[in-house]
Amino acid sequence: IVQIEDDRTATSVEALKRAILDNLYYIVGTTQANASNQEFFAAVAYTVRDRILARWFATLACYKQQDVRVVCYLSAEFLMGPHLANNLLNLDLEEPIRQAVAELGRDLGVIEEQESEPGLGNGGLGRLAACYLDSMATLGVPAIGYGIRYEFGIFSQQIRDGWQVELTDYWLRYGNPWEIRHPHEAVEVGYGGRTEGWTDSTGRYRVRWVPASVVRGVPYNTPIVGYRSGIANDLRLWRSESTESFYFDRFNSGDYQGAVAGKTFAENISKVLYPNDEEIQGKELRLQQQYFFTSCALQDMIRLHLRAGRQIDTFHEKWAIQLNDTHPSIGVAELMRLLVDEHGLDWEKAWEITSNTFSYTNHTLLPEALERWPRPMFASILPRHLEIINEINARFLSEVRKHFDGDEARVSRMSIIDEHGEKFVRMANLACVGSYRVNGVAALHTELLKKEVLRDFYELWPEKFINVTNGVTPRRWLAVSNPEQSALMTRRVGNGWLNNLDELKQLEGLAEDAAFRAEWRRVQHDVKVRLTNYILEATGISVDPSSMFDVLVKRIHEYKRQHLKVLHILTLYFRLKRKPNLEMAPRTFLFGGKAAPGYAMAKLIIKLINSVAEVVNTDPDVKHRLKVVFLPDYDVSLGQKVYPAADLSEQISTAGKEASGTGNMKFAMNGALTIGTLDGANIEIRDAVGHENFFLFGLTADQVQSTLAQGYRPRAIYESNPFLREVIDSISSGQFSHRDQNLFRPLLDQLLNSDPYLLFADYQSYIDCQDRVTEIYRDQEQWSRMAILNAARMGKFSSDRSIREYSENIWRVAAITLC
Ligand code: 26V
Numbered sequence: 001i002v003q004i005e006d007d008r009t010a011t012s013v014e015a016l017k018r019a020i021l022d023n024l025y026y027i028v029g030t031t032q033a034n035a036s037n038q039e040f041f042a043a044v045a046y047t048v049r050d051r052i053l054a055r056w057f058a059t060l061a062c063y064k065q066q067d068v069r070v071v072c073y074l075s076a077e078f079l080m081g082p083h084l085a086n087n088l089l090n091l092d093l094e095e096p097i098r099q100a101v102a103e104l105g106r107d108l109g110v111i112e113e114q115e116s117e118p119g120l121g122n123g124g125l126g127r128l129a130a131c132y133l134d135s136m137a138t139l140g141v142p143a144i145g146y147g148i149r150y151e152f153g154i155f156s157q158q159i160r161d162g163w164q165v166e167l168t169d170y171w172l173r174y175g176n177p178w179e180i181r182h183p184h185e186a187v188e189v190g191y192g193g194r195t196e197g198w199t200d201s202t203g204r205y206r207v208r209w210v211p212a213s214v215v216r217g218v219p220y221n222t223p224i225v226g227y228r229s230g231i232a233n234d235l236r237l238w239r240s241e242s243t244e245s246f247y248f249d250r251f252n253s254g255d256y257q258g259a260v261a262g263k264t265f266a267e268n269i270s271k272v273l274y275p276n277d278e279e280i281q282g283k284e285l286r287l288q289q290q291y292f293f294t295s296c297a298l299q300d301m302i303r304l305h306l307r308a309g310r311q312i313d314t315f316h317e318k319w320a321i322q323l324n325d326t327h328p329s330i331g332v333a334e335l336m337r338l339l340v341d342e343h344g345l346d347w348e349k350a351w352e353i354t355s356n357t358f359s360y361t362n363h364t365l366l367p368e369a370l371e372r373w374p375r376p377m378f379a380s381i382l383p384r385h386l387e388i389i390n391e392i393n394a395r396f397l398s399e400v401r402k403h404f405d406g407d408e409a410r411v412s413r414m415s416i417i418d419e420h421g422e423k424f425v426r427m428a429n430l431a432c433v434g435s436y437r438v439n440g441v442a443a444l445h446t447e448l449l450k451k452e453v454l455r456d457f458y459e460l461w462p463e464k465f466i467n468v469t470n471g472v473t474p475r476r477w478l479a480v481s482n483p484e485q486s487a488l489m490t491r492r493v494g495n496g497w498l499n500n501l502d503e504l505k506q507l508e509g510l511a512e513d514a515a516f517r518a519e520w521r522r523v524q525h526d527v528k529v530r531l532t533n534y535i536l537e538a539t540g541i542s543v544d545p546s547s548m549f550d551v552l553v554k555r556i557h558e559y560k561r562q563h564l565k566v567l568h569i570l571t572l573y574f575r576l577k578r579k580p581n582l583e584m585a586p587r588t589f590l591f592g593g594k595a596a597p598g599y600a601m602a603k604l605i606i607k608l609i610n611s612v613a614e615v616v617n618t619d620p621d622v623k624h625r626l627k628v629v630f631l632p633d634y635d636v637s638l639g640q641k642v643y644p645a646a647d648l649s650e651q652i653s654t655a656g657k658e659a660s661g662t663g664n665m666k667f668a669m670n671g672a673l674t675i676g677t678l679d680g681a682n683i684e685i686r687d688a689v690g691h692e693n694f695f696l697f698g699l700t701a702d703q704v705q706s707t708l709a710q711g712y713r714p715r716a717i718y719e720s721n722p723f724l725r726e727v728i729d730s731i732s733s734g735q736f737s738h739r740d741q742n743l744f745r746p747l748l749d750q751l752l753n754s755d756p757y758l759l760f761a762d763y764q765s766y767i768d769c770q771d772r773v774t775e776i777y778r779d780q781e782q783w784s785r786m787a788i789l790n791a792a793r794m795g796k797f798s799s800d801r802s803i804r805e806y807s808e809n810i811w812r813v814a815a816i817t818l819c
Helices: 013-028 037-066 084-091 094-103 108-113 124-139 248-252 256-268 284-307 312-318 331-342 347-354 375-381 383-403 408-414 427-434 443-453 455-460 474-480 483-493 501-512 514-539 562-578 600-618 636-645 663-669 682-689 701-709 714-720 722-732 745-753 759-778 780-792 799-811
Strands: 070-074 143-148 156-160 163-167 187-191 194-199 205-210 213-225 232-242 319-324 358-361 372-374 424-426 435-440 465-467 548-553 587-592 626-631 648-651 673-676
Touching: 013 037, 013 094, 037 084, 037 094, 037 108, 037 213, 037 232, 070 124, 070 284, 070 799, 084 094, 084 108, 084 124, 084 213, 084 474, 094 108, 124 143, 124 213, 124 232, 124 319, 124 474, 124 799, 143 284, 163 600, 187 284, 194 383, 205 331, 205 383, 213 256, 213 284, 232 256, 232 284, 284 312, 284 319, 284 331, 284 375, 312 319, 312 347, 319 799, 331 347, 331 358, 331 383, 331 427, 347 383, 358 427, 372 375, 375 383, 375 424, 383 408, 383 427, 383 455, 408 455, 424 427, 427 435, 435 443, 435 799, 443 455, 443 465, 443 682, 474 483, 474 636, 474 663, 483 501, 483 514, 501 514, 501 780, 514 626, 514 636, 514 780, 548 636, 562 587, 562 600, 562 626, 562 722, 562 759, 587 636, 600 626, 600 745, 636 663, 648 663, 663 673, 663 682, 663 780, 673 682, 673 759, 673 780, 714 722, 714 745, 714 759, 722 745, 722 759, 759 780
Parallel strands: 070 143, 070 319, 143 232, 319 358, 358 435, 435 465, 548 587, 548 648, 587 626, 648 673
Antiparallel strands: 156 163, 187 213, 194 205, 213 232, 372 424
């Protein structure tokens, strides 16, 4: 290795200035005087990337040399958020870059704001994948993230007349300085066609798949830098492109125009991320996407495996594949196809390899979110895979029959093919059968998987099931997003918490230190002023930074119960209407989140929030004691602004519905107090921070079940609770919809007649709990004590802990240090 301190590696302020100007001129193609902030951002990003490349190559060389098992995290979504600030922190380049940028006449904060975030995910699941990449690079876990380089990420959201409007997210408009395209590592992926038998030279019967069309997958690599670990792992996202011979038969018959039309099909596959929508179920393009990136990933691993001089039959010793939900679970059949059809292994050996390679993480208990593909559609897109799945299924079901003699009802429930009426391929069943570990994402969630959703599989293979509670990275979610509080904590306990979050335990004692509490509140106030300015700019609404910031940000879904929060706001509103001089500490209610474009009820909830905001914010009787704000276009960047400023974190899903939640962790780490149900990871957060430092309300998951089983009648609750009645009646009277009594009818009818998420059952408990919140908030000293204890006790919820558990209990990989 040639060691040269040059403009691409040196980190003195002078060298960084030269490097930025050099990149601005020769790569971006502009001059310092003419460069927009956007162009300047690109030059800074290239300057940082240059300083990553050496570690990137060293990391790969080191993995090769130590011959380690590599984790491949397969995920249809990676919700990375902007890279620059995070890379600067992890590389310890923040101060020299800040100074270099300043000396070139620009402000680093302004430059960072130029980066358009890669929104290649919907929410929790995609953001979890991003936190896990950060932790793997920090801990030195050899890892590759595999996914799709969508040209359009999650839509961006505008609010017009209170309604959500979706716009496309063309995040690549100004280019992407972080990625490097590797066309020489492209692979081919087939679709459709037929299968045929043949006999190989040893006389063995083999099957070959003759696809009708083939697309090319081209990898784009983005470095994932660990926090001061010297390590940079790879995120490999695949773009679909057309091959020269997309429609073989059309080329052969001279139909050049028709053949070129195939480009559209190929280029469509990586075009756009699907929003979590009821309507994805059964969409051909979605299955084509899933197969596309999964096949690309597996071919890439096999290529790397063989290139390292290894035999194919040791594949499972060197690769651990984590399936992030069922989206990549077609990989079980694809690896079998590659091993049996392409590499000539016999079925038993191939199955031993496959079933010792995959593990599956489940992320949802909602039955409507479990993936199933209509069998005819599956057969037309992946005919060979259906044959393979049938063979896997036949062998599996005979094992089930052996184990549970004669229990045909169980056999039919466990079958990978749903044989009732219209037939389906059940992807969760395929994932369970093909994996050596299956995990849920919080203790309650894993218990419910074992008891309900995957009960049959648990009874057959109890040893496969394990819990790994989610975590979030304290680098992005504390250090990058909340520099003020981070600095305060570091002044008191040093900076060891950045890669050992348990060290914040040392703050516990300071909860009793009045001077520290005062400092804590000063910092919190500054952070709230920062958000206040943003809110004014983004919405035109001015809020009071000394009011309580009560925040509910997450995807809009009925089970998350944003509308329960609305019932609370209106309850307070009518108290003020009855007694305009009532003493009430001012509260600012902040909402944010996207509704799936096809999810009418979620969109109506957004309209309801905005309609209530319009009335409450302008009512002179309220005298600014209540402010309701819907922040448009909630994404990672906005999350980074919101979590630090929150006083109260709303985690109010119906118990038993939220698999884990991860926003709950981001809030508490930043010192917000939680009001929440016993759902998902809330339960573990409450145990960690202390029951006395958490506002608990609502039915338990068991009580939810029994309430529904006993014939739940929400209308009876409405009739017997005058406050609830007043709120519901006011909405139906048109008080918030310019007298239109029909606008919110679908929502109200559902609540009164079925209320599947039990808002009415939890209403009074929620209101009473909110009144306790109000009471405690009046005592700022007490509130600060509780906030400090929350922040101090969140060590368990660092994604570093989660990744250690995956490494030890599932992947059996050892972290390495650089050689
Ligand atoms: C998918 C779908 C698809 C069709 C119908 C509506 C619907 C609703 C939800 C989903 C969820 C997809 C999986 C997901 O994002 N799960 C989230 O994963 C997080 C990370 O483990 C976890 O914290 C959240 O609780 C969980 O909802």
